[in-house]
Amino acid sequence: MKIMTISALALVSSMTMAADYKIDPAHSAVIFKIGHLGVSTTVGRFNEFEGTFSYPEGSHSGSASLTVKADSVDTNHEARDKHLRSPDFLDVKQFPSLTFKSTKFDGSTLTGDLTLHGVTKAVSFDVKKVGEGKDPWGGYRAGFEAKTTIQRSDFGVTYFIPGVTDTTEIEVNVEGIRQ
Numbered sequence: 658m659k660i661m662t663i664s665a666l667a668l669v670s671s672m673t674m675a676a677d678y679k680i681d682p683a684h685s686a687v688i689f690k691i692g693h694l695g696v697s698t699t700v701g702r703f704n705e706f707e708g709t710f711s712y713p714e715g716s717h718s719g720s721a722s723l724t725v726k727a728d729s730v731d732t733n734h735e736a737r738d739k740h741l742r743s744p745d746f747l748d749v750k751q752f753p754s755l756t757f758k759s760t761k762f763d764g765s766t767l768t769g770d771l772t773l774h775g776v777t778k779a780v781s782f783d784v785k786k787v788g789e790g791k792d793p794w795g796g797y798r799a800g801f802e803a804k805t806t807i808q809r810s811d812f813g814v815t816y817f818i819p820g821v822t823d824t825t826e827i828e829v830n831v832e833g834i835r836q
Contacts, residue, residue, distance in 0.1 A: 680833050682705070689825055689827050691822055710801070719767075722757065727749040755773050766783060767782045768780070786799070804829075
């Protein structure tokens with residue numbers, strides 16, 4: 658009976674130490690980089706997204722989820738953005754969002770399921786904690802940078818390869834507000 662009590666206390670204690678954060682989109686970014694014609698790199702971002710993350714204080718475990726509105730793609734070129742929204746690339750009418758849901762976090766690698774263009778694949782992000790602390794408004798914030806590289810063809814997006822590279826770098830910078 659005593660062992661069960663200690664185990665129950667340990668479970669409750671570890672649950673209370675977990676911190677849940679809502680991503681602050683005003684201080685976060687979802688960015689991609691892709692090669693163009695072998696002569697340059699095009700950088701783009703998604704302007705609309707939401708998500709959450711949690712991690713127990715002093716631990717390397719945690720979780721994250723992110724939903725990105727596909728038609729918010731922005732490469733600072735209106736005609737290209739329109740083409741990226743078309744069936745040639747993101748096909749935003751058929752696939753209005755991109756999602757990521759983690760399955761494992763070991764402190765430096767976040768692994769999970771990325772759904773892009775209706776295809777779900779496991780991907781791993783290299784993660785770096787930027788920092789955490791109290792904000793001037795009485796809240797508490799934490800920030801992370803996460804990077805990965807995917808092959809867009811793995812997700813059924815094959816238009817104009819190799820003119821536009823198959824390899825796509827993704828960077829997610831998040832600042833979350835503890836809930």
